[in-house]
Amino acid sequence: MSALRNVALVGFAQGPIVARDRHRMSTEMLYPVVREALAQVGATRDDIAYQVSASTDYMDGRPFGFVAALDVMGSWPPRQDLHLEMDGSFAAYYAWLKIQAGEADSAIVCGHGKTSEGEPERILNLALDPYYQAPIGLGPTATSALQASAYMARTGATDADLAAVAARSRAAGAKNPDTQVREAAAATALQRTDWAVEPLRTGYLPPIGESATCLVIAAEGKAEKLCERPVWIQGVDHRSEMQSLGARDLSRSAGAKLAGEKALAMADVGAAKDVDLVELMATTPVEELILCEALGLDATAKKPVVNPSGGPLCGHPIMSTGLVRLGEVFRQLTGTAGERGVAGARRALAHASMGHCLQQNIVWVLGAQRRWS
Amino acid sequence: MTEPPKEPVKYVDANVYLPYHYVAGDFRAIYLNGLREGKILGSKDSKTGKIFVPPILNSPESFAPCEEIVQLDDRGTVTTFCVVNIPVIGRDLEIPYVAASVALDGAAISIFALIQKCKADEVRMGMRVEAVWKPAAERTGDHTDIQYFRPTGEPDAPRESYINRL
């Protein structure tokens, strides 16, 4: 472990999360965000060694659409570049690996996705296998509902429990000017919303949004020059689970549990509950309950605060939602989270997931202190 | 029964249906609206002064914004070209025809264009051409508002005037 480099988040910019921006394409939404992130760290694009972007071409409705993002990421003279068809949090992992490999000292990590142009419910059907799962018409809301029913059957959780989780998110989101839905909602009101796919109600589902995000990370030596209060990566781990929904225990997240254990061990932190705040990419109340169980967290406890940003239930810009969790932790630990700030926060955990029913999970442990001396 | 049939089903059909509701973006909207008005618009790199056509938000080269919209002349110089001898789906063109890159006067980069009103083997690098527009009433704000480019009859442009605008 001592061979690892200290790497930090040093800048983060995020466009407004909106249901639909009728004036700008995905790349046009990203450009001002990349510029803002670079301005935050006082760097030109030439000062940054590496770039990774996260998007999915199906969402943009154009094959190799991701190459259009190169123009708005400042890719001339030709840069070392990587694209991932995964949320930006996973892209950040690959940037971190590149820095660990000694091939770069800094990177920008971008997430973008014009979710209003395509229909995520149909597009994400195609993320299932074409023989056994996609042909019956499963989409992300349906698979999330299957997961919810399995969890509720195992634990006895009720509709009211789900409403309570959603209401807590909404109350937190009301203090977050950077999220999409900024209105608190009472659990009882959410419980009266229509079924989306039962047992999930429309009030328990995230608003699908579009945005663009850019995170800047840098290795020790450079990070301190780019940022007064670098947020150090103390541990990270990424796990994938099998694709067959019926072969997994959907009511649990083995992947999040293992990723959490490994990331915490890397960070030399005893347990997830020892951090000050946690940002989970939970796109349903049940995902939050499952993730909390996997990580040993109680979201109703005073510490750590779970999703002080309001989480994805208040804003779900697909392909950036996980990267926003890292951005939120950056804001929290640099004291720039405003009204949603967790006082005195020194250490945090950021999670992201991708795929149906939490198929892939990544867990980051971040802190104000360097991990390795 | 001890096993399924020996002969497998070889394929499954998946008829994927994906509706899209695209946003052109303001820069493309401005460009396409310009075509309807018989104008070719570009945008100017705030750092280098280079003019990109169609207009774009930022220069891929300098990374600077390009937000000043400028009108370009609808004439320019053939840079590279090819003679097409195969039919193209969706276009009703007599074969062979010439598809060319045309560097409009003042633009830093060239646009793709069809060259007509001359024999295919007469087209050459440096040849001066001009846009032939559809009548105003028929223009819809579409690339086909420019029907094609045709030779102007001017002397060829010197190589150095277009060699960096291929």
Place this chain on the structure above:
Amino acid sequence: MADIRADPLELRTAMEFPYKHSTGQTIGRFLAGLKEQGRIWGQRIAGQGVVVPPLGYSETDSSEGGDWVLVENTGTVTAVAKVHQPIERLHPEAKPFAFVLVKLDGADTALAHLVRDDADKVTVGSRVTAEFLPEGERTGSLRDIATFRLAD
């Protein structure tokens, strides 16, 4: 940056991809079993038991699939998602229906499928039976199982 604004220009269109996915031996023979025999086959997989539907390999340790095992057309629902407003050309049914995961009797994993009728009555733990399309209408697809029906 300057504020460039134009009236939004938008375009509605749709893409259709008529894919033909190759099946291979295991998935292909499983589907042949549905089509020709009207029966559901699983495969014995190290560490997972009898996997239905089978892939020919283990998703946990990538070992090769073992013997074919015939499972029952009856089973128990392990998860249910009730669709109240079906989406045209995505969902297989225009009226409210349920997606289910069904652990068939004799299987150790669950099959994802549908309950078309009485969807409001299905719960985790419900007993269901696979109902096949008539023999001449089966095409060698998972949808040769027309629906799962709640047991009386």
